[in-house]
Amino acid sequence: xxxxxxxxxxxxxxxxxxxxxxxxxxxxxxxxxxxxTTHINLLRDWLERSGYATEEVGLKRSMLVSxxxxxxxxxxxxxPITQSLFYATDFADQLENxxxxxxxxSFIVLADRYIYTMMARAIVxxxxxxxxxxxxxxALIPDAVFYLEVPPKVLAERIYRKNQxxxxxxxxxxxxxxxxxxxxxxxxxxxxVSEFKKMQQTYGFDVVNGNRSPKLVSKxxxxxxxxxxxxxxxxxx
Amino acid sequence: MMMIPQSxxxxxxxxxxxxxxxxxxxxIYLVKRWxxxxxxxxxxxxxxxxxxxxxATKKGKKRQLLTPxxxxxxxxxxxxxxxxREILPxxxxGHIVLADRYVYTAFARDAARxxxxxxxxxxxxxxxxxxxxxxxxxxxxxxxxxILEGRPQLKYYEAGMDxxxxxxxxxxxxxFQAKVYKEYLALAKEYRFVKIDSSRAPDEMHRxxxxxxxxxxxxxxxxxxxxxx
Numbered sequence: 310x311x312x313x314x315x316x317x318x319x320x321x322x323x324x325x326x327x328x329x330x331x332x333x334x335x336x337x338x339x340x341x342x343x344x345x346t347t348h349i350n351l352l353r354d355w356l357e358r359s360g361y362a363t364e365e366v367g368l369k370r371s372m373l374v375s376x377x378x379x380x381x382x383x384x385x386x387x388x389p390i391t392q393s394l395f396y397a398t399d400f401a402d403q404l405e406n407x408x409x410x411x412x413x414x415s416f417i418v419l420a421d422r423y424i425y426t427m428m429a430r431a432i433v434x435x436x437x438x439x440x441x442x443x444x445x446x447x448a449l450i451p452d453a454v455f456y457l458e459v460p461p462k463v464l465a466e467r468i469y470r471k472n473q474x475x476x477x478x479x480x481x482x483x484x485x486x487x488x489x490x491x492x493x494x495x496x497x498x499x500x501x502v503s504e505f506k507k508m509q510q511t512y513g514f515d516v517v518n519g520n521r522s523p524k525l526v527s528k529x530x531x532x533x534x535x536x537x538x539x540x541x542x543x544x545x546x
Numbered sequence: 547m548m549m550i551p552q553s554x555x556x557x558x559x560x561x562x563x564x565x566x567x568x569x570x571x572x573x574i575y576l577v578k579r580w581x582x583x584x585x586x587x588x589x590x591x592x593x594x595x596x597x598x599x600x601x602a603t604k605k606g607k608k609r610q611l612l613t614p615x616x617x618x619x620x621x622x623x624x625x626x627x628x629x630x631r632e633i634l635p636x637x638x639x640g641h642i643v644l645a646d647r648y649v650y651t652a653f654a655r656d657a658a659r660x661x662x663x664x665x666x667x668x669x670x671x672x673x674x675x676x677x678x679x680x681x682x683x684x685x686x687x688x689x690x691x692x693i694l695e696g697r698p699q700l701k702y703y704e705a706g707m708d709x710x711x712x713x714x715x716x717x718x719x720x721x722f723q724a725k726v727y728k729e730y731l732a733l734a735k736e737y738r739f740v741k742i743d744s745s746r747a748p749d750e751m752h753r754x755x756x757x758x759x760x761x762x763x764x765x766x767x768x769x770x771x772x773x774x775x
Contacts, residue, residue, distance in 0.1 A: 323614055323660040373611050374620070377602040386598065388630030390672050394623040395599070397669075401616045443668040447615055 310361075310415065311539030318424075319446020322405060327449065330412035334449055335534060336423040338505070339457030340498055341479050342464035342471075343519045344526060348457070349421050351527045352534065356417055361538075364411035367421035371402035382478065389434040396427045397444050404448065412449075417538075424448050425512070429504035433497070434484055453537050454512065455530060456505060457519035461498035465491060557637030558763050559674070561648035564682030565727055566704075567692035569744045569751065573682065574646045576752050577759065581642060586768045589636045593647035596627035607703050614659035617703070621652055622669050629673055637674075642768050649673050650733050658725035659709060678762050680755065681739035686727050688745060690720055 315327040315334075335352075339345045349365065356363050369375045378395050381387050387395065411418050424445040431441040459467075468475060477483070480490045481497025488496065509516060517529055560577070562570040574590070581588040594603060603620050606612045612620065636643050649670045656666045694716060702708065705715040706722025734741060740758060742751055759765070 320662045320665055323662070373606050373616060374602045377599070381598055388627065390630055391596075391599075391623055391626040394619060394626050394669070398602075398616055398619040398623055401613075401619050402611070405613050405615060437671075440668070440671050443665065443671070444619075446665060446668075 313452070315412070316450050317446070318448050318450055319443070321449075322409070322447055325405075325409055330409065330449070331415045332412035332417055333453075333537060334408065334412060334418045334420065334451040335537070336420040336425075336451045336454040337457065337530075338422055338425050338454060338514065339459065339519060340461075340464050340501060341476060342467040343457040343459045344467075344523060345421055345457060347523055348527060348530060349419050351523070352419060352530060355527075355531055356419075356534075362411075362414070362416045364407055364416045364418045365421065366403045366407050366418060368396065368426065369399055371399040372406070373402040374399050389431070389436055393427065393431045393434075393436060393441065394444070396430075400424065400427065400445070401447060408449065420451070423451060423454070425454070425505065425508055425514075429501050429508065432504050433481070433500045453533065454514045455533070456509065456514040456516050457526070458502075458516050459519040461495045461502070463520055464498060465494055555637040555674075556640035556767075557643060558678075558768070559633070559637060559643045559645065559676040560759065560763075561645040561650070561676040561679045562682060563647060563650045563654075563679060563730065563733075563739065564744065565684070565686070565689040565723055565730070567689035568682035568684045569692075569748065570680070570682040571646055572748055573680070573742075573751060573755055574644055576748070577755060578644055580756065581644075581768075585770055586765065587639075587641040587770055588644060588768075589632065589641045590644045590646070591628050591632055592645070593651055594621060594624055596624040598627055599624040607701070610702055610708070612703065612708070614656065614661050614708075617659065617708075618652065618656040618661050618666060618669070621656075625649065625652070625670070626672065640768065642763070645676070648676060648679065650679065650730075650737065650739075653733055654726050654729035657729045658706075658722065675737065678759070679737060679739045680758075681730065681734045681741050682744040682751075683734075683741050684744035686724055689727075690723060694719075 310333070312331050315330040317327060321327065337345050337349055353363050353365065369378050374395060378399055381395065408418050428441045428445065432438050465475065475490050475494045480494040482490065482493060485493040485496060508514065515533060517526060519526055562574045564570040578588060578590045594600065599620065603624060606616070606620060633643055652670060653666055657663050700715045700719050705719040707715060707718050709722060711721040712718040733739065742754060744751065
């Protein structure tokens with residue numbers, strides 16, 4: 310595996326030297342229904358088959374606050390700043406206890422969403438973009454970010470096929486007044502897409518067309534990741 | 547949301563800061579009682595008390611899961627919950643809000659734990675600064691003695707044991723409090739805290755505190771206008 314020096318977005322974590330982090334941090338971003346989780350699983354199988362050790366992180370998976378965050382979400386009682394900071398706490402716990410140790414041991418960390426989702430959510434809730442950026446200046450800059458782009462109407466259809474129910478927060482029900490959940494879902498997802506498009510300029514995401522068969526998308530992702538790992542030849546495609 | 551909100555609100559915010567054992571909680575309680583009994587609209591809030599977040603903080607502390615960064619963020623989350631739901635709306639409604647510890651507690655403690663000072667200030671940028679911040683200043687030794695006499699069982703984070711300053715909790719507490727105190731002294735200058743000499747008797751201190759509040763805040767504006775139901 311080729312190693313390039315890691316960097317933090319800002320001042321980073323006290324006591325952590327990014328030069329000691331030898332693994333790779335690969336982020337998959339995208340809305341619910343974009344196939345994120347499917348592709349994380351496929352990538353994990355593929356990487357492990359090739360002998361790479363992997364670690365997986367995602368939203369609301371910290372030991373510290375995941376339960377409390379879930380509880381709070383059920384009650385709709387969190388203000389937007391509180392909600393933002395709660396997610397930041399969840400992220401920081403995983404950053405320090407999972408991401409950093411795994412990278413130190415040369416693992417490949419697959420992140421099922423990263424700070425970008427949290428930043429977009431905060432911005433569509435009209436929080437100050439600069440503030441959110443500062444909060445997340447502790448984060449590591451990933452080696453690659455793949456954004457699975459899928460039109461909102463396709464997202465809704467995929468979710469309905471699986472669950473018959475849209476998520477309250479993913480439909481922006483806390484910020485959109487009037488409108489049924491489907492209408493709001495489409496509206497909210499469009500707002501999120503436009504934030505992601507703006508961030509793409511700043512952070513250089515790799516936009517992947519997620520509106521194709523899983524097989525094609527996966528092949529695409531594998532080819533790109535093989536390039537990052539620097540020895541694609543060893544990886545079965 | 548604007549960074550460091552500046553627009554005037556009808557309410558007034560008074561905060562007390564200082565080391566554990568500086569007597570600040572006693573004083574803010576006396577202020578609360580005085581204003582309540584005189585018929586003023588007053589609201590009291592204390593550090594680390596959001597029902598929603600406290601549960602997670604408690605667990606994190608008990609299982610020693612917190613790093614300086616997550617310690618900072620979880621306390622900032624707790625504060626944000628109280629700020630969004632209580633402090634800000636009550637200031638908008640024209641109350642006198644009394645805060646037992648405010649953002650400066652985080653500035654002092656998190657910096658003592660090694661967090662970046664700029665970053666800590668930035669994560670709290672949504673909070674307005676108080677109209678009046680009292681700093682209860684007492685020699686470090688006195689504060690330590692007050693705490694160590696009354697309550698020899700020190701908690702892990704309270705004693706700064708996460709900083710690995712010493713294996714002995716009492717020794718660790720002393721070293722950690724010294725660091726916090728140093729941060730406070732710098733903050734007192736930076737944010738123009740009103741220093742109260744806290745080596746005196748509570749009633750003597752309270753006379754000074756009351757006088758300062760009367761001088762700085764136009765109290766009659768904060769009387770209840772409705773009758774009690």
